[in-house]
Amino acid sequence: MQVTVKLFGALREFLPAGSGFNSCQLSIASNQVLGDLLSQLPIPAHKPYLVIINDEKINQQDYLSTNIQEQDEIVLLPPIKGG
Amino acid sequence: MSWQKQILRVNLSNGECTIEPLNMEWANQYLGQRGLGSKYLLEEMDPAADPLSAENKLIFATGPLTGTMASTGGRYSVITKGALTNAIACSNSGGKFGAELKAAGYDLLIIEGESDKPVYLHIEDDQVELCDADEVWGKTVWQTEALLKQKYLDPLMRFASIGQAGENLCRYACIVNDLHRAAGRSGVGAVMGAKKIKTIAVRGTIGVKSADPAKFFKIVNDVNARLTDRDEMSADGTLAMIDVTNRFGSLPTRNNRDIQFEGAEKLNPEAMQTPNANGHTNLVTNAACFGCTIGCGRICKIDPTHFSVKDKPQYHGASGGLEYETAYALGAAVGVDDIDAATYVGFLCNEYGMDPISLGSTIAAAMELFDIGAISEKETGGIKLEFGSAEALCTIAELTARGEGFGQDIGLGSKRLTEKYGHPELSMSVKGQEFAAYDGRSMQGMGLAYATSNRGACHLRADPYAHDFETTEIAGKAKIVKDTQDEVAFIDSSGLCSFPAGCGWSMDDYRQLVDAACEGEWDSERMLETGERIWNLERIFNQKAGFGRKDDTLPKRILEEPAPSGTAKGLVCRLDEMLPEYYQLRGWDDDGNPNAETRKRLGLD
Numbered sequence A: 001m002q003v004t005v006k007l008f009g010a011l012r013e014f015l016p017a018g019s020g021f022n023s024c025q026l027s028i029a030s031n032q033v034l035g036d037l038l039s040q041l042p043i044p045a046h047k048p049y050l051v052i053i054n055d056e057k058i059n060q061q062d063y064l065s066t067n068i069q070e071q072d073e074i075v076l077l078p079p080i081k082g083g
Numbered sequence B: 001m002s003w004q005k006q007i008l009r010v011n012l013s014n015g016e017c018t019i020e021p022l023n024m025e026w027a028n029q030y031l032g033q034r035g036l037g038s039k040y041l042l043e044e045m046d047p048a049a050d051p052l053s054a055e056n057k058l059i060f061a062t063g064p065l066t067g068t069m070a071s072t073g074g075r076y077s078v079i080t081k082g083a084l085t086n087a088i089a090c091s092n093s094g095g096k097f098g099a100e101l102k103a104a105g106y107d108l109l110i111i112e113g114e115s116d117k118p119v120y121l122h123i124e125d126d127q128v129e130l131c132d133a134d135e136v137w138g139k140t141v142w143q144t145e146a147l148l149k150q151k152y153l154d155p156l157m158r159f160a161s162i163g164q165a166g167e168n169l170c171r172y173a174c175i176v177n178d179l180h181r182a183a184g185r186s187g188v189g190a191v192m193g194a195k196k197i198k199t200i201a202v203r204g205t206i207g208v209k210s211a212d213p214a215k216f217f218k219i220v221n222d223v224n225a226r227l228t229d230r231d232e233m234s235a236d237g238t239l240a241m242i243d244v245t246n247r248f249g250s251l252p253t254r255n256n257r258d259i260q261f262e263g264a265e266k267l268n269p270e271a272m273q274t275p276n277a278n279g280h281t282n283l284v285t286n287a288a289c290f291g292c293t294i295g296c297g298r299i300c301k302i303d304p305t306h307f308s309v310k311d312k313p314q315y316h317g318a319s320g321g322l323e324y325e326t327a328y329a330l331g332a333a334v335g336v337d338d339i340d341a342a343t344y345v346g347f348l349c350n351e352y353g354m355d356p357i358s359l360g361s362t363i364a365a366a367m368e369l370f371d372i373g374a375i376s377e378k379e380t381g382g383i384k385l386e387f388g389s390a391e392a393l394c395t396i397a398e399l400t401a402r403g404e405g406f407g408q409d410i411g412l413g414s415k416r417l418t419e420k421y422g423h424p425e426l427s428m429s430v431k432g433q434e435f436a437a438y439d440g441r442s443m444q445g446m447g448l449a450y451a452t453s454n455r456g457a458c459h460l461r462a463d464p465y466a467h468d469f470e471t472t473e474i475a476g477k478a479k480i481v482k483d484t485q486d487e488v489a490f491i492d493s494s495g496l497c498s499f500p501a502g503c504g505w506s507m508d509d510y511r512q513l514v515d516a517a518c519e520g521e522w523d524s525e526r527m528l529e530t531g532e533r534i535w536n537l538e539r540i541f542n543q544k545a546g547f548g549r550k551d552d553t554l555p556k557r558i559l560e561e562p563a564p565s566g567t568a569k570g571l572v573c574r575l576d577e578m579l580p581e582y583y584q585l586r587g588w589d590d591d592g593n594p595n596a597e598t599r600k601r602l603g604l605d
């Protein structure tokens, strides 16, 4: 299935070529989990980010147990400071 | 060195301008800018005085790194008793004015007394004169700069001015320099207006010397290389935050009734950088303050066909555009998703000299008063002040800028406005100053930071961001808020901007720059103790002005109404649990006053 992934702020430099300003469509098999999806993005390990799916924050330890539904919108946020 | 070791004192009551030596004992204890200006303020005035009276002082303070080649070294602060808050005010600005004042030979400019007729101050190094301001009083900030640049035939002259909002004593009038940078918060422009001083026009040719130039040059280069994330800041500016807070659920919307805004994606960096249906793109370019290698500023153009400006060609050029705080206050806070309307009102804020955060948040409070029927078109003069109305936003902003009609009530700020109409609980403020663009329920540390900020609600007085985005658990937040308040107090006293801390700099990078630029040794312990001393000095000012624990609080909405959506749905701010620990970490008594041991340790007796 295809799901929409949104990468905001500085994370958008890791969007695959041909993506929109902030978002891309990624393919995921029905038995795959959030961790599999995230591994398709070339975000370096040292870059921290926050994952939110349908208004719910997903902790890193849950990436491998979080199932994805077709209508889910997966949002990745950089932990920036205010201004 | 790096201090000029001189202050300029201008007494508006008797017209005297004198140059005095800087108190170097205080400079060594309070560094400069925010810290040193606050020390002079506390020593020289009664904190209980009316902020709009002649007893109040208005201090323009540079830091030791202002005007040097250190990246972002162009900052200055205006320190006074705030017209909006009655608390100590310290409003920080960039642009080029601060560096020019420093290059003219001054660490501080202290303005005291009040003039009986409008005047402006003209400084060219040690040539200082107070001039009759008849030709510019009643003019906008932009007109004032243009007229005086023409008069002196000097395009390099720098100005810090008030617009009509300051003249009319709008409670959150600001001081605007370089057309669109501002000492924005707490009503410092109203204090300037009450003193009847329209602008400071300055030209400096003396320059700034550092204590150890070779070491300083090396460290400037070293730390520049550590601004690793600056490209991200220059690409999107602070506006990048709007997507983060909106998705996280901490973007105050419709007077904090909501904390996610369905229109946020019409105000975000994509909206700013993408052509609209008419082919018009809001963003023109980025811009940098003096000596800055980041350049987070936005220079924008309003779509000339937009209703707000279609018959006003004077607004068709490029000027200072939306940053995150303005996009919140003139967008989400009032429920308006119109980037051109928000940009237009932002232009008005720069032109007439108003703080856009307090303006937007006060209009939001008025919209809620309108929504619940506490005011009607009778009070607003026929304006349908409804959440989401871009037309109402633009009209009421114009009236406020000019001090006309219901705009006079909006110019009171949300605290005085909501008290006047019987609903003080609808003011989203602390110590009378309106919230910045974060909600204290989903960001518990920010709730504590707002409640304890010495100048009223503020997002730049502490750095709880990373921990707040990580967890809503309150363990550890009191310490993070306390420690980062001290760190930020040091940065704000140095002459540098706090944004490099979000682009790769550590506190030690700031420390190394100060250490190389100033005499004496500035180690890490001294840096943090200086920050702590400054924080406590501000607290003592406020204590003498009548503030205490009762004022370290948040609106009922944040303490009692559960977050309506987002990642922290259902939570309220647990301020009551964090505050006692914060007082204890600070070494304060139960009423939040620095205890004898703390005062002694920090040399505050």
Ligand code: SF4
Pocket (backbone or CB within 6 Å): B072, B094, B095, B287, B288, B289, B290, B292, B293, B294, B295, B296, B297, B497, B498, B499, B500
């Ligand atoms: S980072 Fe932004 S606000 Fe700070 S000095 Fe640079 S341009 Fe000015």
